[in-house]
Amino acid sequence: MATTTNYSWTTPDDTGLVKDGASAIRTLGTAIDTTTKNLNPSTTLGDIEYRSSSANTNTRLGIGTTGQVLTVSGGVPAWTTASSGGMTLLSTTTLSGSSTSITSISGSYTNLLILINDAYASGSSITVNTRFNTDTGNNYSSGGYFLEDNTNYPFNDNPTNQITVMQTTSSTTALNKSSVAINVYNYTSTGNKFVNATSTTKLAAGSRQTILSAGHYGGASAISSIQFTLASGTWSGGTVLVYGVK
């Protein structure tokens, strides 16, 4: 019997008998039906097909769920949940006492972004220092500027057992409160961790103050806790937001 070029469907020979036509057509139709179904195994709205390891046989892939993206897994297409790039809010903490710590920080991210918003304290111009992993050793090296009323007050490597990130206001006026953004890069590294901070506050004396500071934390462990300590007095308000950044 003759066969077709692409799918090898059996067709009557040119010399075949007309009386055998019905059977030949039924055989051809069955073959076409089987091939078509193999190429198009869809059963449900949203299905797509891809070629399987067998020639002329596709594999059905059901639709994914909302928000999933098409990716490749094991050499074939697959729906997967989109990895959340950008930032993930890990915790929100209200500042309290003389020192506020965030502990058991997830190590699943590349960098940390810590925002202290709308902070104020029992006194103005109180220095706020940061430590990691409750490490009080001389494992910090930082420097920066206090910019206050158009005057710069540089500070360098002082102190070496913590990093200065901002000063407080005691003002409860929204625009006067203290805020700081702190980036901690490669915080799970066992080597130096780069830290930079930018803060703003309006001191009780009426000065607008910005602190720009940067440095390294050289502790050998991944950072899993962060502590914000006032040099004196207590926090009266403010929020610490910790974001994991991929």
Add this chain to the structure above:
Amino acid sequence: MAKSTRPMIRIHNQETDEVIDREMNDAEFAQYQADQEAQSISKAEAIAKETAKAAILDRIGLTADELKTILG
């Protein structure tokens, strides 16, 4: 309730979301006092430096603003 004699600290466990407010323990309080002492020393040094600067300006008869203008 007994009056708190040491500074309070807040510890927020990110994994369990548990928040603990308590007084500083011995080690924490000792470190807090050491930090305060170190800061007051560096503050005193900064004040001494400013005082010396003011004395020099006074000797040469310039204000800090006038010196800034000169150094421009």
